[in-house]
Amino acid sequence: MSLRLELINTGTELLLGKTLNTHLGFIADSLFPLGIRIARQLCVPDGAVIGEALRETFGRADVVLVTGGLGPTSDDITRELVAELLGRPLHRNEAIVAGLQAFFAKRGRPLQPENLRQADVPEGAEVLENPFGTAPGLYVPGTADTPHIFLLPGPPRELRPMIPADVLPRLRAILGDSGAVPETMRQVRLFGVGESEVANRLEAGLAALAGLEYGYCARPGEVELRFIGSESALDAAVALAKSTFPVELFAEEDISLSQAVVALLAERNQTLASAESCTGGLIASRITDVSGSSVVFHRGIVSYANEAKVELLGVRAEDLAEFGAVSEPVARQMAEGALWRANADHAVAVTGIAGPTGGSGEKPVGTVFLGLASARGSTVVEKHFYPTDRLTFKSMIALRAIDLVRRRLMGHV
């Protein structure tokens, strides 16, 4: 039997529609390997209503996760509401006070008196350390009358690390009491193929594997396949995915496309340079998101204007005039110019129309050319058409460019 878990997201900004609630998806994904599904998710504004929402779960939920309302401002009162609801006094925790003092001292900022409220802990609660902010999380173990309650910070960068570090181990322990056995899980990641095509080509084969549960998770450009089951079923499922998508499968672990490419370059002792127009630096930024990328990535050029393409990459002004900046010859010259000037092993180039303006009948918004030049190997240029909003376009095309590098390193182009 699984646990009945409810999620309460607090925050007026979520209900005002200013901030997209990404907690639900992240937490649902994290709980998946434990076989726990979220039974209800509620979003309420900051303030006293948080207490009411929590009380409603008593007698119905085994575990309640509450996000938000742990900050230092006057509308952050989750701590106080929970203490009142459970009839437990708040005690100031001196270890948290010391941590707050160190946090502010390190940053050369004064500790505000309001921040000290963040050191108040309901009696019997465990403190969950927050390395990325001033608000620690709290875990109040359940009783006969009340569920296990986790109070977690609202900002995603503070909340997310706490889920694997603090919440999942405690949920495993709670499940352990109830006799549930965690299953094993594997994953594969694919780039450049849609979720429906993945489903269409794998569904029958996966369904035939006894003792296998599987799920899909689609992110822009990427499909993650998760398998849960016995070792032999997992091996068979991964083998099937690999043989069905030999080009598209880029990882069998929880790594990004950029991490996969940096690892491939590092293995081969090779370097990459970038020359970007419409992606505006995002390819370089994605590559340099990877720790250790400085070994394989030495420089990038953002040649947004035509003049910059000529001066920084040696693109021929005549070709810009004849074919336009968004064209096969310009993508090719950008890649080859970047390769030669950086003295790199590979150079990737992008030129396209991100929109919403700048499109034409012949070259509508969403038209893009990707170029890849290598010290050994011929230059390739791919044309893509991806009409969407500006930020999605940039993000998607940066990934496609990085995937082009991966396909070259794997010998597919």
Added chain:
Amino acid sequence: MSLRLELINTGTELLLGKTLNTHLGFIADSLFPLGIRIARQLCVPDGAVIGEALRETFGRADVVLVTGGLGPTSDDITRELVAELLGRPLHRNEAIVAGLQAFFAKRGRPLQPENLRQADVPEGAEVLENPFGTAPGLYVPGTADTPHIFLLPGPPRELRPMIPADVLPRLRAILGDSGAVPETMRQVRLFGVGESEVANRLEAGLAALAGLEYGYCARPGEVELRFIGSESALDAAVALAKSTFPVELFAEEDISLSQAVVALLAERNQTLASAESCTGGLIASRITDVSGSSVVFHRGIVSYANEAKVELLGVRAEDLAEFGAVSEPVARQMAEGALWRANADHAVAVTGIAGPTGGSGEKPVGTVFLGLASARGSTVVEKHFYPTDRLTFKSMIALRAIDLVRRRLMGHV
């Protein structure tokens, strides 16, 4: 007094984290001009629990919007649950049947018997036409005991057109009956000051303003202050925020820091260039996220390796050797080199240690120098220390660099 509106999103896929719930944001935004805020948003799986969730709102909500569960499959039972809950019989609506027949005929697909359930309407409900799918929406007017209930389809492309076409006019009519006056909202955005300091310095003044509601929303590096209330209270609140944070306040509207900087540059007919080391292209990417940025941003250099700093920006190799890449002289030369070579009005440069490796006792991870050079005005270099994880560091420092440009354009540095 405004209406108390609650939103119930139904759909197992939402709770599995497979599908991001974008209904909340869209509906909240749509309701905003009417002064209606969403008091609660609940997400429940498909099935009987939808009825329970709806019953909970009775006596508490004036209006309830329910999304999803109107489809033809066996787990789509919102219609039936509502009819049962309200004690109203379902009548098959012949106009809907005719519409379904036409819909399927147009697509050359046979009308399935299951689809006919979509023509069932609880007594007294109004049908809301769905031009993009087979499931019509339904509106059940409120009574003394029950709220106004809107049943709306789950797929965003079917739901979204119904909000302005069918829901908002009815909400206006309901508001008209209750004599409610829509509230107004304003916001200001601050960069470079923490949420607790904003609260500390504004709280007393804001609390003293009659008829003002306010809230904070902190994002990395940024605090958004939202005010709701009468025109005069809003004016006073915004004036207070401006006088308290004359440097930090960068917008009085819903725009990003990058949008604010691109707008300031465009107003002045000036251009910006970038020279990035540890941010790896993220400054350029953030700037080029803004539509129209090509007018003010022509090029950027990602000089990750020392050699690239020398070759592409003219940094002196002796200074790199003597002071190290992360130093005041190098940040200065990067900015001035980028300015001169790009022939721009301003150039911003960043060099620092993103970590997790590469730190030293003298220059620990998180050390960073920001440089800004301008065609008119002296070069400034700021040293910051921001020890955190690599991605947060990149994101935060890119914003700080963009804010340095803003502060120069505003005459603060």
